Amino acid sequence: MMLRRLAAATALALPLAGGAVTVVGDGIPVALDGAVGDAARGRAIVASRQAGLCLLCHAGPIPEERFQGNLAPDLAGAGQRWTAAQLRLRLVDPRRLNPDSIMPAYYRTEGLTRVGRAWEGRPILNAQQVEDVVAYLATLKD
Ligand code: HEC
Numbered sequence: 001m002m003l004r005r006l007a008a009a010t011a012l013a014l015p016l017a018g019g020a021v022t023v024v025g026d027g028i029p030v031a032l033d034g035a036v037g038d039a040a041r042g043r044a045i046v047a048s049r050q051a052g053l054c055l056l057c058h059a060g061p062i063p064e065e066r067f068q069g070n071l072a073p074d075l076a077g078a079g080q081r082w083t084a085a086q087l088r089l090r091l092v093d094p095r096r097l098n099p100d101s102i103m104p105a106y107y108r109t110e111g112l113t114r115v116g117r118a119w120e121g122r123p124i125l126n127a128q129q130v131e132d133v134v135a136y137l138a139t140l141k142d
Contacts, residue, residue: 014092014093014096014108021092021107023089023096024085026086026089026097027083027084027085027086027088027089028085028088028089028092029085031088031131031134032088032092032107032127032130032131033127033128035127035128035130035131036131037128037131037132037133037134037135037136038131038132038135039132039135039136039138039139040136041129041132041136042129042131042132042133042134042135042136042137043062043136045125045129045132045133045136046060046062046075046133046136046137047062047064047065051125051129052125052133054075055067055068055069056069056071057069057071057072057102057103058071058072058073058074058075059074059075059076060074060075060076060140061075061076061140071102072102072103075137075140076140076142077140077141077142078137078140079137079138079139079140079141080140080141080142082137084134084135084138087134087137087138088130088131088134090103091106091107091125091130091133091134092105092106092107092108092130093105093107093108104124105124106123106124106125106130106133107123107124107125107127107130108123
Protein backbone atom coordinates (compact mmCIF):
# COMPACT_ATOMS: atom_id res chain seq x y z
CA MET A 1 0.00 0.00 0.00
CA MET A 2 2.75 2.41 1.11
CA LEU A 3 4.77 1.24 -1.84
CA ARG A 4 1.92 1.87 -4.22
CA ARG A 5 1.46 5.42 -2.94
CA LEU A 6 5.18 6.00 -3.18
CA ALA A 7 5.22 4.73 -6.75
CA ALA A 8 2.27 6.92 -7.68
CA ALA A 9 4.07 9.99 -6.42
CA THR A 10 7.18 9.50 -8.52
CA ALA A 11 7.70 10.52 -12.10
CA LEU A 12 11.15 9.52 -13.25
CA ALA A 13 13.02 9.47 -16.50
CA LEU A 14 14.60 6.12 -17.37
CA PRO A 15 17.63 6.19 -19.65
CA LEU A 16 16.49 3.83 -22.35
CA ALA A 17 17.23 2.60 -25.82
CA GLY A 18 15.69 5.39 -27.84
CA GLY A 19 16.33 8.20 -25.35
CA ALA A 20 14.65 9.08 -22.08
CA VAL A 21 11.27 7.54 -21.31
CA THR A 22 9.13 8.97 -18.56
CA VAL A 23 7.75 6.63 -15.94
CA VAL A 24 4.70 7.91 -14.07
CA GLY A 25 3.59 5.79 -11.14
CA ASP A 26 3.77 2.18 -12.33
CA GLY A 27 3.42 2.96 -16.01
CA ILE A 28 4.84 4.69 -19.07
CA PRO A 29 1.92 6.79 -20.35
CA VAL A 30 3.40 7.90 -23.66
CA ALA A 31 4.05 5.52 -26.57
CA LEU A 32 7.76 4.87 -27.19
CA ASP A 33 9.09 7.05 -30.00
CA GLY A 34 5.47 8.01 -30.77
CA ALA A 35 4.97 4.62 -32.48
CA VAL A 36 1.42 3.43 -33.11
CA GLY A 37 0.99 -0.22 -32.14
CA ASP A 38 -0.54 -2.88 -34.35
CA ALA A 39 -2.22 -5.69 -32.40
CA ALA A 40 -1.87 -8.31 -35.15
CA ARG A 41 1.87 -7.74 -35.38
CA GLY A 42 2.04 -7.78 -31.60
CA ARG A 43 0.35 -11.17 -31.45
CA ALA A 44 2.91 -12.54 -33.90
CA ILE A 45 5.76 -11.23 -31.73
CA VAL A 46 4.27 -12.78 -28.59
CA ALA A 47 3.80 -16.13 -30.37
CA SER A 48 7.27 -16.09 -31.91
CA ARG A 49 10.06 -18.23 -30.51
CA GLN A 50 12.60 -15.86 -32.04
CA ALA A 51 11.25 -12.37 -31.32
CA GLY A 52 9.23 -12.37 -28.13
CA LEU A 53 9.83 -15.71 -26.46
CA CYS A 54 6.96 -14.75 -24.18
CA LEU A 55 5.49 -18.27 -24.30
CA LEU A 56 8.64 -19.66 -22.76
CA CYS A 57 7.27 -18.38 -19.45
CA HIS A 58 3.68 -17.33 -20.10
CA ALA A 59 0.64 -19.12 -21.41
CA GLY A 60 -1.72 -17.08 -23.56
CA PRO A 61 -4.74 -17.34 -25.84
CA ILE A 62 -2.62 -18.51 -28.77
CA PRO A 63 -3.99 -22.01 -29.43
CA GLU A 64 -1.72 -22.79 -32.39
CA GLU A 65 1.31 -22.79 -30.06
CA ARG A 66 1.23 -26.12 -28.28
CA PHE A 67 4.04 -25.51 -25.83
CA GLN A 68 3.40 -22.68 -23.43
CA GLY A 69 5.04 -21.70 -20.18
CA ASN A 70 3.84 -21.87 -16.62
CA LEU A 71 6.44 -19.69 -14.88
CA ALA A 72 4.39 -16.51 -15.13
CA PRO A 73 0.76 -15.34 -15.09
CA ASP A 74 -1.42 -16.32 -18.06
CA LEU A 75 -1.55 -13.40 -20.50
CA ALA A 76 -5.30 -13.90 -20.96
CA GLY A 77 -7.05 -10.92 -19.37
CA ALA A 78 -3.87 -8.80 -19.22
CA GLY A 79 -5.72 -5.98 -21.02
CA GLN A 80 -8.37 -6.11 -18.33
CA ARG A 81 -5.93 -6.09 -15.43
CA TRP A 82 -3.56 -3.41 -16.73
CA THR A 83 -3.71 -0.14 -18.66
CA ALA A 84 -1.58 0.36 -21.77
CA ALA A 85 0.80 2.48 -19.66
CA GLN A 86 1.22 -0.31 -17.10
CA LEU A 87 1.71 -2.93 -19.82
CA ARG A 88 4.37 -0.74 -21.48
CA LEU A 89 6.45 -0.47 -18.30
CA ARG A 90 6.09 -4.21 -17.66
CA LEU A 91 7.69 -4.85 -21.05
CA VAL A 92 10.29 -2.10 -20.91
CA ASP A 93 11.69 -2.80 -17.46
CA PRO A 94 9.93 -5.40 -15.28
CA ARG A 95 12.59 -5.18 -12.58
CA ARG A 96 11.48 -1.68 -11.75
CA LEU A 97 8.32 -3.26 -10.37
CA ASN A 98 9.79 -6.49 -9.06
CA PRO A 99 13.57 -6.43 -8.53
CA ASP A 100 13.60 -10.25 -8.53
CA SER A 101 11.67 -10.62 -11.76
CA ILE A 102 12.95 -13.24 -14.17
CA MET A 103 11.19 -11.47 -17.06
CA PRO A 104 13.68 -9.82 -19.42
CA ALA A 105 13.67 -6.04 -19.86
CA TYR A 106 12.57 -5.88 -23.48
CA TYR A 107 13.52 -2.29 -24.11
CA ARG A 108 16.05 -1.29 -21.47
CA THR A 109 19.69 -1.37 -22.49
CA GLU A 110 21.46 0.39 -19.64
CA GLY A 111 22.12 -1.07 -16.24
CA LEU A 112 21.34 -4.57 -17.45
CA THR A 113 23.19 -7.52 -16.04
CA ARG A 114 23.48 -10.84 -17.85
CA VAL A 115 22.85 -9.52 -21.34
CA GLY A 116 23.79 -11.94 -24.06
CA ARG A 117 26.63 -10.75 -26.28
CA ALA A 118 24.35 -10.25 -29.27
CA TRP A 119 22.08 -7.99 -27.22
CA GLU A 120 24.71 -5.70 -25.73
CA GLY A 121 23.76 -2.09 -26.36
CA ARG A 122 20.52 -2.84 -28.10
CA PRO A 123 17.06 -3.62 -26.82
CA ILE A 124 15.45 -7.02 -27.42
CA LEU A 125 12.47 -5.34 -29.08
CA ASN A 126 12.49 -1.95 -30.76
CA ALA A 127 10.03 0.82 -29.91
CA GLN A 128 7.63 -0.18 -32.68
CA GLN A 129 7.64 -3.82 -31.56
CA VAL A 130 7.01 -2.85 -27.92
CA GLU A 131 4.03 -0.76 -29.04
CA ASP A 132 2.74 -3.65 -31.18
CA VAL A 133 2.89 -6.00 -28.18
CA VAL A 134 1.19 -3.42 -25.92
CA ALA A 135 -1.58 -3.04 -28.53
CA TYR A 136 -2.05 -6.82 -28.63
CA LEU A 137 -2.06 -7.27 -24.85
CA ALA A 138 -4.59 -4.44 -24.52
CA THR A 139 -7.03 -6.53 -26.60
CA LEU A 140 -6.87 -9.42 -24.09
CA LYS A 141 -9.90 -8.44 -22.06
CA ASP A 142 -10.82 -11.88 -20.74
C1 HEC B 1 11.78 -15.62 -18.52
C2 HEC B 1 10.35 -15.58 -18.28
C3 HEC B 1 9.48 -14.52 -18.94
C4 HEC B 1 9.47 -14.11 -20.25
C5 HEC B 1 10.34 -14.62 -21.40
C6 HEC B 1 8.41 -13.12 -20.35
N1 HEC B 1 7.82 -12.92 -19.13
FE1 HEC B 1 6.27 -11.66 -18.73
N2 HEC B 1 6.37 -12.12 -16.75
C7 HEC B 1 7.21 -13.08 -16.21
C8 HEC B 1 6.94 -13.17 -14.78
C9 HEC B 1 7.63 -14.12 -13.81
C10 HEC B 1 5.92 -12.24 -14.49
C11 HEC B 1 5.26 -11.94 -13.13
C12 HEC B 1 5.71 -10.62 -12.58
C13 HEC B 1 7.18 -10.61 -12.31
O1 HEC B 1 7.70 -11.50 -11.62
O2 HEC B 1 7.84 -9.71 -12.86
C14 HEC B 1 5.59 -11.60 -15.76
C15 HEC B 1 4.62 -10.62 -15.90
C16 HEC B 1 4.12 -10.19 -17.11
C17 HEC B 1 2.94 -9.38 -17.28
C18 HEC B 1 2.01 -8.93 -16.17
C19 HEC B 1 1.14 -10.19 -15.97
C20 HEC B 1 -0.06 -10.01 -15.08
O3 HEC B 1 -1.15 -9.99 -15.63
O4 HEC B 1 0.12 -9.89 -13.87
C21 HEC B 1 2.76 -9.20 -18.62
C22 HEC B 1 1.63 -8.45 -19.30
C23 HEC B 1 3.86 -9.87 -19.28
N3 HEC B 1 4.66 -10.45 -18.33
C24 HEC B 1 4.02 -9.91 -20.64
C25 HEC B 1 5.08 -10.55 -21.29
C26 HEC B 1 5.30 -10.50 -22.72
C27 HEC B 1 4.37 -9.84 -23.70
C28 HEC B 1 6.46 -11.18 -22.97
C29 HEC B 1 7.18 -11.34 -24.28
C30 HEC B 1 7.43 -10.12 -25.06
C31 HEC B 1 6.94 -11.69 -21.69
N4 HEC B 1 6.09 -11.28 -20.70
C32 HEC B 1 8.07 -12.48 -21.52
C33 HEC B 1 8.13 -13.85 -16.89
C34 HEC B 1 8.45 -13.75 -18.23
